[in-house]
Amino acid sequence: MPANHSDVLIIGAGVIGLACAHYLAMTGRHVRVIDRETVGAGASHGNCGLVFTSDLPPLCQPGVLRREFFRLLQRTSPLYIKPELNCGRLLWFLRFAGKCNPAHLERAIRGRAQILKYSRMLFLDLMAEHRLGCDWETRGVLLVHSDERALARYARINALLEPYGLEAGFLDSRALVKREPALRNDLCGGWYHPVDAHLRPDRLMSAWKRLLCERGVLFQEHCTLKGLVGSAVRIEAARTSRGRFTADHYILATGAWSPAIASRLKLRLPIEPAKGYSITMQRPRLCPAIPCYFAERGVVATPWSSGYRLGGTLEFSGLNTTVEAARIVQLESAARLYLREPLGSPVQEKWVGIRPMCSDDLPIIDFAPGHRNLLIATGHGMMGVSMATGTGKLAADLLTGHPTDIDPAPFRLTRF
Numbered sequence: 116m117p118a119n120h121s122d123v124l125i126i127g128a129g130v131i132g133l134a135c136a137h138y139l140a141m142t143g144r145h146v147r148v149i150d151r152e153t154v155g156a157g158a159s160h161g162n163c164g165l166v167f168t169s170d171l172p173p174l175c176q177p178g179v180l181r182r183e184f185f186r187l188l189q190r191t192s193p194l195y196i197k198p199e200l201n202c203g204r205l206l207w208f209l210r211f212a213g214k215c216n217p218a219h220l221e222r223a224i225r226g227r228a229q230i231l232k233y234s235r236m237l238f239l240d241l242m243a244e245h246r247l248g249c250d251w252e253t254r255g256v257l258l259v260h261s262d263e264r265a266l267a268r269y270a271r272i273n274a275l276l277e278p279y280g281l282e283a284g285f286l287d288s289r290a291l292v293k294r295e296p297a298l299r300n301d302l303c304g305g306w307y308h309p310v311d312a313h314l315r316p317d318r319l320m321s322a323w324k325r326l327l328c329e330r331g332v333l334f335q336e337h338c339t340l341k342g343l344v345g346s347a348v349r350i351e352a353a354r355t356s357r358g359r360f361t362a363d364h365y366i367l368a369t370g371a372w373s374p375a376i377a378s379r380l381k382l383r384l385p386i387e388p389a390k391g392y393s394i395t396m397q398r399p400r401l402c403p404a405i406p407c408y409f410a411e412r413g414v415v416a417t418p419w420s421s422g423y424r425l426g427g428t429l430e431f432s433g434l435n436t437t438v439e440a441a442r443i444v445q446l447e448s449a450a451r452l453y454l455r456e457p458l459g460s461p462v463q464e465k466w467v468g469i470r471p472m473c474s475d476d477l478p479i480i481d482f483a484p485g486h487r488n489l490l491i492a493t494g495h496g497m498m499g500v501s502m503a504t505g506t507g508k509l510a511a512d513l514l515t516g517h518p519t520d521i522d523p524a525p526f527r528l529t530r531f
């Protein structure tokens with residue numbers, strides 16, 4: 116086989132690209148992964164690391180637009196939309212608004228439940244078999260509320276999770292502090308989801324890369340895709356900053372950068388970049404033992420044996436990685452409302468990542484129409500870690516023609 120040829124060429128070495136590489140390498144395929152930066156340098160580096168299996172409802176749900184509008188006025192929303200005329204973003208929001216209805220809620224929950232439960236099972240296998248050193252723990256997630264109405268409203272969401280066996284247990288204010296003594300004692304209450312897990316994303320990425328290298332996967336870092344060339348029906352080669360690579364199959368797993376690449380193939384992906392921030396610190400003395408999601412502020416506090424992270428915000432301002440100081444302050448202020456000792460010292464990293472948000476809040480895992488040897492695996496939004504293993508396995512099965520364990524229909528491109 117020529118040195119620049121592989122069975123599969125994966126473009127993008129984020130958590131999705133690595134998961135695809137993992138399950139393809141398991142089938143004996145010769146896999147090459149390229150990235151314009153280094154492995155895990157994108158959104159997969161500094162995210163909150165929740166494997167949030169119970170987070171079934173999509174962002175687009177009935178009532179969300181009205182609620183976020185009021186929260187924006189009260190300056191309590193994690194949402195920020197850059198005020199500029201951007202037709203692509205406007206169209207994306209119109210598509211999103213069109214999905215804020217009960218029928219989509221039900222459909223999306225069904226699709227998300229499939230891939231999230233599947234991913235959880237595969238994560239458990241992965242961790243048991245390979246012991247990837249990434250602070251993996253299965254302690255669940257606490258949804259913490261400072262607002263009575265929001266606490267009560269979650270009961271309706273929780274009822275939707277029951278058919279999937281993913282419902283939370285209710286905790287009143289006293290039970291909440293008993294469960295997690297790092298929380299303030301003036302909160303309204305919370306919901307405990309026992310099924311969820313968490314890990315340290317940067318360590319997951321480096322440990323997974325090591326494992327894949329041992330399995331013969333080739334990594335080409337600082338290698339930017341310039342274009343995919345081919346006929347009307349097949350991709351023949353990838354033009355990159357490091358030369359030309361050929362493969363039998365190609366996977367596009369370039370996260371928030373995917374729409375620009377796909378558009379050169381005349382393929383429109385309804386994905387909008389949404390910036391999120393995190394601060395990584397040393398553990399405070401009174402550190403939470405369980406990851407906490409501060410529901411009214413959209414902020415997560417994730418503890419690891421090796422550190423502690425606050426993360427959140429949803430900023431629609433395009434593909435830029437500028438760290439806005441105000442957003443960092445927003446994370447810190449939110450944590451002060453919920454935690455007795457909200458910050459650790461020293462701060463190790465202030466970080467920005469760009470999520471690939473699909474307008475219906477379901478990922479895309481499907482062949483590109485017109486190019487049967489190009490598979491798209493992106494659009495995971497706020498759930499890329501949680502859905503990674505399921506995405507990788509489904510992509511590998513689709514590509515190798517193996518029967519799939521889950522129904523791929525909710526993730527097909529034809530739904531748009």
Ligand SMILES: Cc1cc2nc3c(=O)[nH]c(=O)nc-3n(C[C@H](O)[C@H](O)[C@H](O)COP(=O)(O)OP(=O)(O)OC[C@H]3O[C@@H](n4cnc5c(N)ncnc54)[C@H](O)[C@@H]3O)c2cc1C
Nearest residue numbers: 127129151157158159162163165340370391498499500501
């Ligand atoms: C603050 C924050 C908190 C989050 N918390 C969680 C969480 O707790 N749980 C969860 O499940 N998800 C979480 N997420 C979401 C999660 O991080 C993303 O969904 C996931 O990382 C997306 O992975 P990806 O592989 O698709 O994209 P990325 O990790 O962004 O990878 C894409 C890769 O493609 C490369 N690339 C781009 N263009 C090119 C090109 N032309 N040529 C070659 N390479 C290219 C990039 O360099 C990048 O490495 C969070 C996100 C943020 C921002």
